Amino acid sequence: MDGHGGRPHKAERDALTVEVGYALVSAVFLAGVVFAAVAGPALFLDLPGLLAALLLRVGLALxxxxxxxxxxxxxxxxxxxxxxSQPGRTSPDS
Incomplete structure (x- = not known):
């Protein structure tokens, strides 16, 4: 927002849109990786029924x-x- 309580400028709205898109895409990717890591063995290996069900449920919960x-x-x-962080540069606050 512009600091005066008004409406955000177009650049700020665009930046927020990009950030929300990044958050959603990276979250879907990370959730898929976690599911595959936890439930993958149950899907691709011949595990006992109880262990396979447990891994699938934990993957679906995580x-x-x-x-x-x-x-x-x-x-x-x-x-x-x-x-x-930008190595070799000072931060904007310093």
């Missing part, structure tokens, strides 16, 4: 949690104005 945590973390960092 994936949405990872998704939500990733989206929240990215958007909170964006709201705080966190910038990636």
């Amino acid at each position: 994936a949405p949690v990872v998704f939500v945590v990733r989206v929240v973390c990215v958007l909170v960092d964006y709201r705080r104005g966190a910038q990636p």
